Amino acid sequence: MANDFDVIVVGAGMAGSAAAIRLAQGGANVLLLERGAAPGVKNLSGGILWGHDLDRILPGWWHEMPVERHIVRKRFGFLTSDSAVSFDFDDATWRKEPYVAHSVLRAKTDAWLAQKAEEAGATVVSSVPVDRLNWEGPRVHGVVQGGETMTAPVTILADGANSRLALGTPIRPQPRLEAGATELGIKEVFRLDAARIEERFQLGPGEGHAEEWVAGQFAPGVMGGGFLYTNADTISVGLILNIQSLYGRGVYSQELIEQFRLHPTIAARLKDAELVEYGAKLISSGWASRPAAFHGDGWMVAGDAAGFVFSNGLVIQGMNYAIRTGLEAAETALTSEKAGDASATHLAQYDQRLESSGVLSDFRDFEKMDRVKWNPRFYTAYPRFATELFHALMTETGDRKRPIRRVLRKARKAAGLSTATLLKDGVGMVRDL
Numbered sequence: 001m002a003n004d005f006d007v008i009v010v011g012a013g014m015a016g017s018a019a020a021i022r023l024a025q026g027g028a029n030v031l032l033l034e035r036g037a038a039p040g041v042k043n044l045s046g047g048i049l050w051g052h053d054l055d056r057i058l059p060g061w062w063h064e065m066p067v068e069r070h071i072v073r074k075r076f077g078f079l080t081s082d083s084a085v086s087f088d089f090d091d092a093t094w095r096k097e098p099y100v101a102h103s104v105l106r107a108k109t110d111a112w113l114a115q116k117a118e119e120a121g122a123t124v125v126s127s128v129p130v131d132r133l134n135w136e137g138p139r140v141h142g143v144v145q146g147g148e149t150m151t152a153p154v155t156i157l158a159d160g161a162n163s164r165l166a167l168g169t170p171i172r173p174q175p176r177l178e179a180g181a182t183e184l185g186i187k188e189v190f191r192l193d194a195a196r197i198e199e200r201f202q203l204g205p206g207e208g209h210a211e212e213w214v215a216g217q218f219a220p221g222v223m224g225g226g227f228l229y230t231n232a233d234t235i236s237v238g239l240i241l242n243i244q245s246l247y248g249r250g251v252y253s254q255e256l257i258e259q260f261r262l263h264p265t266i267a268a269r270l271k272d273a274e275l276v277e278y279g280a281k282l283i284s285s286g287w288a289s290r291p292a293a294f295h296g297d298g299w300m301v302a303g304d305a306a307g308f309v310f311s312n313g314l315v316i317q318g319m320n321y322a323i324r325t326g327l328e329a330a331e332t333a334l335t336s337e338k339a340g341d342a343s344a345t346h347l348a349q350y351d352q353r354l355e356s357s358g359v360l361s362d363f364r365d366f367e368k369m370d371r372v373k374w375n376p377r378f379y380t381a382y383p384r385f386a387t388e389l390f391h392a393l394m395t396e397t398g399d400r401k402r403p404i405r406r407v408l409r410k411a412r413k414a415a416g417l418s419t420a421t422l423l424k425d426g427v428g429m430v431r432d433l
């Protein structure tokens, strides 16, 4: 029986649209289905896009894509209830083309990417929430929506972190929302004139500033990090929270983002800015949230749906992996079409591509990272230690000066850190990172 399409891609996020563009460029008859009213309306990222993988399909993409600003500086630091210690990284190469990273707003970028897929020849249809995969025994043969079956020898699942289509199937027999591998992302967007953003953050036109904070100001036990990214005429502010650490503490995510926003360091950056958008989304990151397999008879899974989000407390990167894995799935589907073979044996090339492109090693190598990232001391004792230390080193009180080793000891004691704990955490970091 003839198929309706060569390939069906579910989800017009970064993974799905990148895959659809490559497939259409390769001559495949591809259908890209999106449940949202338009691509991007349901998608949320912080978001810093490390988009170099896009060069493979759209050379010089940043000239045309509606990006916000190219990032020239990153700040990383610790917050306590009223203080902050931070480090800036200003890299001269980031100021030059090809820029390494851009701030983006997904409603704009994803709509643009889906349009590029359409221009390349893909059929893109929005407002279509796919109900389920069309299983024929062990094989996936397209998708089912509203009682209608659309067939293709290969289906690429790029339906994001909450991939319902995979749940309870051989792709993901068990729910993956184990608390350890699941984070809650919350984001607010504030409007502020471009000129004021540039003045406030000491940026040239088009330049962007990104900052990420270990949020040490919350109730003990609550673990999370905050971010602030400058867009063209808005500022994105948000939190990534360890869900498990919120259980039973009587704290709510909206209170936490308010606390973050009202911290004196963050509030100063948002002065006179007006809240225009709010969103929240689950993040399933790392090796622990991978599916039972990345491919099978007639299917492959890419992007967040496969758990390809890298988050180490300093950075959160998912869009780049979504693009790369979407492209590797597309390349595999193109060879499958040529060979007339969509069996699991042929699609195993996808795993080989994930391996050779470094995706699998990135996630395997950092499997134990969560033990470091979710060490409660990084959200209480270490921010306190850093601010006590720098307070003592930077403040002239007229009192007798003390040798630095004594200042260090005093800060360590104030933060409740024993030498043994410092050593233990240091060894753990070396072992697990």
Ligand SMILES: Cc1cc2nc3c(=O)[nH]c(=O)nc-3n(C[C@H](O)[C@H](O)[C@H](O)COP(=O)(O)OP(=O)(O)OC[C@H]3O[C@@H](n4cnc5c(N)ncnc54)[C@H](O)[C@@H]3O)c2cc1C
Pocket (backbone or CB within 6 Å): 010, 011, 012, 013, 014, 015, 016, 033, 034, 035, 036, 039, 040, 042, 043, 044, 045, 046, 047, 048, 049, 050, 128, 129, 130, 131, 158, 159, 160, 161, 164, 165, 184, 185, 186, 187, 238, 239, 280, 281, 282, 283, 302, 303, 304, 305, 308, 309, 316, 317, 318, 319, 320, 322
């Ligand atoms: C708060 C927050 C901050 C983040 N910050 C960053 C950052 O700064 N940098 C970075 O690189 N990453 C960041 N990430 C991660 C990044 O957003 C994701 O890794 C990325 O969006 C994954 O892209 P995707 O295409 O796999 O999935 P998604 O972007 O989630 O796209 C999935 C698409 O599938 C559609 N879909 C779902 N189900 C169906 C269905 N049944 N039928 C049809 N369509 C369907 C959805 O509507 C959606 O359009 C952040 C995430 C969060 C939550």
